[in-house]
Each structure stands twice: as C-alpha cells, then as structure tokens.
Amino acid sequence: MVKILMGLAVAIAIAAGGFFGFGFYTQQRVASEVEAAFEQIRAAGGKASHGRVSFDLSTRTLTVADIVTETNAPTPVSVKIASFTALGVRQPDSAQFFADTIQATDIEVGLSMAARPSGRVTYRAPRIMVKDYSGPAGLQQPASSSIIDIYRSAVEQFMRISASSVTVPALTGTMNFEGAVPGGGAGDFTYSGVSMQGIKDGKIAVMKADGLVFTVNTQQSGKPQKMTGNLANIASYDLDAAGAAAVLDPQKAADNQYYRVYRQISAGPYTITSEPGMRMRIDGFTIDDVGVRPSRVQLPALLALIPAAGSAPTPAQARDIMEKAAGLYEGIRVGSAEMRGLSMETPQAPLTLAAVRLNLDNGKIGEFAFEALDTRSANGPVKVGRFALKSLDLAGLLRMSALFLDPAQMPSPDQALGMLTLLEGAELKGLVAPYDSAGKPVSIDAINLNWGQFVGPIPSRAHLSAKLTTPIDPANPMLEPLIAAGIDSAAIDLDLGAAWTETSRAFVLAPMSLELGGLLKAQARVALANVPRGVFSLDPVQAATLAAQIEAEAMEITLRDIGGVDLAVAQYARMQNLTPDAARREIVESIKDGNANLDPDALAIVGAVAGFVENPLGTLTLKFTPRAKVPAMQLIELLSTEPLVALEQFQVQASTGR
DSSP: OHHHHHHHHHHHHHHHHHHHHHHHHHHHHHHHHHHHHHHHHHHTTOEEEOOOEEEETTTTEEEEEEEEEEOOSSSOEEEEEEEEEEESOEEEETTEEEEEEEEEEEEEEEEEEOSSSOEEEEEEEEEEEEEEEEEESSOOOOSSSSHHHHHHHHHHHHTTOBEEEEEEEEEEEEEEOTTTSTTOEEEEEEEEEEEEEEEETTEEEEEEEEEEEEEEEEEETTEEEEEEEEEEEEEEEEEETHHHHHHHOGGGTTOOOOEEEEEEEEEOOEEEEETTTEEEEEEEEEEEEEEEOTTTOOHHHHHHHSOOTTOOOOHHHHHHHHHHHHHHHHTEEEEEEEEEEEEEEOSSOOEEEEEEEEEEETTEEEEEEEEEEEEEETTEEEEEEEEEEEEEEHHHHHHHHHTTSOGGGOOOHHHHHGGGGGOOEEEEEEEEEESSTTOOEEEEEEEEEEEEEEETTEEEEEEEEEEEEEEOOTTOGGGHHHHHTTOOEEEEEEEEEEEEETTTTEEEEEEEEEEETTTEEEEEEEEEEOOOGGGSOSOHHHHHHHHTTOEEEEEEEEEEESSHHHHHHHHHHHHHTOOHHHHHHHHHHHHHHTTTTSOHHHHHHHHHHHHHHHSSSOEEEEEEEESSOEEHHHHHHHHHHOHHHHHTTEEEEEEEEO
8 A cells, every 4th residue: 555655646746747847848938939929020120029928837828918019111000918818728730829718908009100191099908808719820921011011911810810709898099190180180089898709711790889989189270179979889790801801912903803891880879069069960870781892992003192291193193093093982882871860950050861871883873862851041941851863973973073183174065064974863852942031932842853875975865854832933024914813832843855766866855744733734745857966966066067957757735724724814804804704705806816817727726726715624736747858957947037937837736625
C-alpha cells in the first residue's frame, strides 16, 4: 500500500511539474505571437504597442492590456483598448484562431481625415462582447496605403470572420469637422443597445441598435446653430459584404451582375430639432433589396476625380465627376424605399406628409411619390393627396445637368429639350389650394400627364387627363355671363391624347374631350395623314418644309348640352327683357335667318346648331370627310381667313339627337 501511495505521489508531482512547465511555455509563445501581430502594423509604417500579455491554460484565457495602434494611411485610424480578453481560445493551425468569448473594455477608435479637409470622428465603447468567434490568426495588410486598398483589405478580413453574436451596450462618439464643412462643425452622438447576430462568410443576419441620439453645432452665416436628433429602432437584415468586396475588387470592374447588400433596413421614429424654430419627426423608414453592380460602381475612378482641398474643379472635371456619379446611380438598385409619417414645424408654416416612396434600378427611379401633404401658404391651407413622378432617369439627369456647368458652352436647344426624355410622366391627385388672396380654393381631383415615343428630343405620343374645380374670376370680362347667372366656380373634366405611328405616318388627336360641369361636354377626333418623321424637329425651317406634306383626314366633333344652352338663353332673356321661351325663339330665328345664303353643307350645320339650341339637353354631331387631298397647313390658313372656303374642302354630316 505504501509503495502504491508513494508511486501515486511521484506521478502527481511529475504531472504538476509538466503542467506548469507547459503553461509557462505557452504563455511565452502566446506573448511572442501577439508581439508578432503588432510588429505587422509597425512594419507597415503604423504604430502599435501593448501592455502585459497573459494566458491561463486551465480556462484557455488570453488577456492583453493597454493596446494602442495607429495605421499609416491617408485616413489614419487609431485604436485604444484598455483590456482585451479571449476565453476558451483554440488554434488548431497557424492560420485560424477560435474563442468562445471575446471581451474588450474601454475601447476608443479614432478616424482622421488628413489628405482632405481636416476632420475627426472618435468612437468610444465601455465594453464589446463577441460570442463564438472564429477568424484569421494574423492581420492582413493592405496592398498599399490607398483608401480603396485599405477598405478592400478590411472587407476581405471581415469575410473570414464568424461569430454568433456581437453586443455593444453603449457606443458614444464625438465629431469635429472644423475644416471639412463650410462654417465648421462639431458634435457628439450615442448609440444604445447595439447588437449583431449570425456573422459568417461576410454576412450578418441581423444588426440592431435600440437608438441613436446626437447633437451637432455649426456656424450658419456667422451665427451658431444647434441641431439635435433621436433615431430609434435601427435594424438591418441579411447584410452581405460580397457586394462591397466586388465593388472594391479591380478584377470585377467588368462584372455586370447585381450583388445584394441588404435585404432590408428599417428605423424610426426619428426626430430632429434645430434652433431656432424647426422640429421634424419621421415615424419610420424602410428600405428593401439594396444591391450594387460592380461594372457601374466605379469608386476608384470617382475618388480620383475629386479635386484637392481648396481647389474648385474645372468645368471639364465637373462634367467627369457628374458622369462618374451617374454611373454610380446606374450601379445601385433599391427594390423599394419608404418614409412614413413626416411632420415638420417651422417658423413659416407646419407641414405633414403621410409617406414618400421610390424605387431605383439601373439609374432610373421607377416612381417617386409622396402622399397626403398638408401645409399652409400665405393665402391659406394647401393639401395634396398624391404627387408622383414616373420613370425618372436620375443618371440621365446628372449627365444632362453637366451640360449646364460651363457658362461658356451652354447646351443647344435640342439638348435642353432632351430633359423631357428623362421623365415619362407625372400624376397629381387630391390638391386643394387657395386660388387668390381671398382664400377661394382650387380643387384638383386628378391630373395625369405622360409622354413618350421620342423622335429626337420631341415626344410623338402624349396624354393628359385632368379633373378639377376652379373659382370663376369675376374680373374676367369673358366670364361675366357666368357670374351674372350665379355660377362662381367651374368643374372641368379634360382628356386629351395624341399619337403618331411611324409605319403609317398617321397622327391622331384622340381622345379630345372637355366637360364644363353643368354646362357643356365637347368631344372631338382629328386625324392627319402623311406626317413625316422629320416634322418632329427643333429646326423651324425643316419642320415647316416637311409640314407641307401633312394632309387633313376625317374629323368628328360632338357637343352635348348639360345645361349650357338654357343658361345662355336665360342670360339673353335678361339682357333683352324677354321670357325664356321668347328668347329661345329669337335666338333660333337669328341663327337661321342670318345664314340663309350658305351652301348646302354650311346650311346643314346651321340647321343642326339651330336644332341644338331649340331642344336643350341634346347632342350636336358634326362629321367632316375630305372631298380630296387637303393639305393641313393650307386648311389652317383658310380657317383663319376664309372659313367657308375651308369648309368647302369637306363633305359635312350634321345631326342632332338626345
């Protein structure tokens, strides 16, 4: 028994000695490897130092104190960490490092702008905790000190890291942009409840922050201005760094594939207060399906064009910048973006807006719309139910705007008119606004305008529809009969369309419809033949020469009385002191007697008009069929000088009915 006990004691002693010897060796090795990692930063021209390094083999806990680093780059980044602790560390090979938990305390990260106008942002966090970490054992040094290479190196490093979660209870910071923005500026900000989950292969499943509060102090026109803000419930889902890596990779400069960067970003409510007298609140934001296309997002080329501090770009440089920026928009896709519940209080007037929505693809905003605007003008309240721009070519707008940057070389008229090609239409619904200082309202139920099928810069297809109610201007002499009849507003329903077909060279004005509520509805269809493509030109000589080839075809006009005839008869009766029936008979007789010597076609029109007046709430229809080829330009001239001769060019059918 004694021998057994003595043998066991010797075995324990030998094991203990081996254990502590191995622990001492491991700590020396760990300290050496930590120092080697810091030496990489110093070798690249940066600064790096640390305090005591310790390793507890029983818990496999690595601790490094007093870490201080600073990169040597155009935009230097400094990092200070009071204590770095990794628990449950493992290193199965020289390239990979694992830890069950990583915790850093008293962290400070500073970003400075040195090559550009001076500015600095500093972040501070009392604690950062990472769970189930896996990443490269060493640091990957950028290929050069350029900002693009630094970003590319950081993204590539991130794509090699995985972790189940990262939590930062609080993150505070300061901003100082004294030389970076006009008038200078400084401020501070605080994020609370920052967390990330599901970090792997360059993806982050969820990123959240409970809130962000900030204060910014600037100088505006020599006066101090303070702005404060509070943004809550910040979240992003399914971030993928592959898009950023592709954009920064010169080998993918021709890659035309879209890479999704975010599935969704959301935040809100968001409040901003600016002194003096402005407060804004937004209930929430949502942005879905954000992607990038490397072939168009050429960041290195764009950054290379930005002029040095203190120098303004030449017109040629400015045009190049605009061209690259246009390409940037062509390389960004946003499936949908929505802002909800905007309210603003200003010294001028309050404003509320229910929503703003847009999407972006290949440099074009499919629809930019805002809904339920409510504000005030000097003459009274203004409300808009909905306003939308359709298919706005944002990239094209930047390129077109570049033409106006050089006063010595302003764009030609056809280039300026080319702005029409950048937009396919607009829509306005539910507008109520004051018509004059008396506050009489104009009410627009709906206006829709769209155009397209361009020949050069001129659209050969267009459509306008409008439905509105507007006050009658009593100062307009032409509207005195309506005022005298007690009508102080007019309801207008308008529908106009025009389209040219190149294969048939036909140009048709249809629909053409105008309704004046309670008075009259007019409809027409006008067709032109042999309309050459070249007539759609800004060259007046060319347009006039080719317009001579245009021929008038069949035309049809329909008038429907919905109260206007009775109103005109009543007005005539008041002026002539007659009964309404007597006034109607006198008007009908004057129409017939004054045109007795006309040709049969003209007489048919006169008879139909007389019948239209004699039988209210009826319909008058006139159809015009060319007797032979009728040059349109000649017809227009005859209508202004000899209308009866113009009428002789057509066979006329006139009829009335109910």
